[in-house]
Amino acid sequence: MADRRTDDDLLPGLLSDPSTRVLELRGDRADVVEDGHDVRLALRAPESQDRRRLGLFLGADGDGTAYVAVVTEPPAAATDHEDDGRTLRQVGALLGDRDAALFTTALALANWHRVHPFCPRCGAPTEAVAAGWLRRCTVEGSEHYPRTDVAVIMSVVDPDDRLLMARGAGWGEGRFSVLAGFLEPGESLAGAVAREVREEVGLEVHGIEYLGDQAWPFPTSLMVGFTARSTGAELTLQASEIAEARWYTRVELLAAVADGSLAVSSRLSIARRIVEHWLGHEIADVP
Incomplete structure (x- = not known):
């Protein structure tokens, strides 16, 4: 209105x-x-x-x-x-x-x-x-007018169909999520996905596809979700942004969630839904 x-x-x-x-x-x-x-x-x-x-x-x-x-x-x-x-x-x-x-x-x-x-x-x-x-x-x-900061968030899957999960610099042990980053001036959304993955973990990606989006007022963002395929699996981490990153098969990810070594994002976040999209079903609620 x-x-x-x-x-x-x-x-x-x-x-x-x-x-x-x-x-x-x-x-x-x-x-x-x-x-x-x-x-x-x-x-x-x-x-x-x-x-x-x-x-x-x-x-x-x-x-x-x-x-x-x-x-x-x-x-x-x-x-x-x-x-x-x-x-x-x-x-x-x-x-x-x-x-x-x-x-x-x-x-x-x-x-x-x-x-x-x-x-x-x-x-x-x-x-x-x-x-x-x-x-x-x-x-x-x-x-x-009100400002909205656009960020891309993406699943990165390697040639063996493993999902990349990363722990941000400054995050607690075991807290992992998919990669994300803000859109830069003059950049397309797909371009931002490719750049963020290249910068943060040193991978080239292709097959970038839109998955979904979510208003994220913390404080004023819009999260735009994508899927992407990597051309390889060797990681080169950007130390200022990423503390550690690992590839997970579906069995490995569920086992890590069950034993507490991997804490996935809450159900509120699109990050959780992106992981579940790759997994093929919901993850049981975690604390």
């Missing part, structure tokens, strides 16, 4: 309407309702103080119910206590499609607003307009 964002009366009107559903975002946390395996956002009616907070119009559903996120101060000391809410990392994989989209969009926008309080052209303060989807310079009137 981008056409509604330019209405200056939109947020004040919605935040005066008790039928509006409000997602209160405190830092990176939101309240949820947990009922067994069912987890959903604890949406509420507007409160008077919401009109003084940063508001983000998130759209409306087929029944006409409007959704607005309001950004408030995080707890003074963040804990995992239930009263402090839950992060998207904690509950994202458990939420339904609507609530996952609301939380993801609200968090991505809030993260962008937090780090763009000043105009990049003149340094003057900016203000949120267009129902939270734009910031305008208070001096020269220039408009600045």
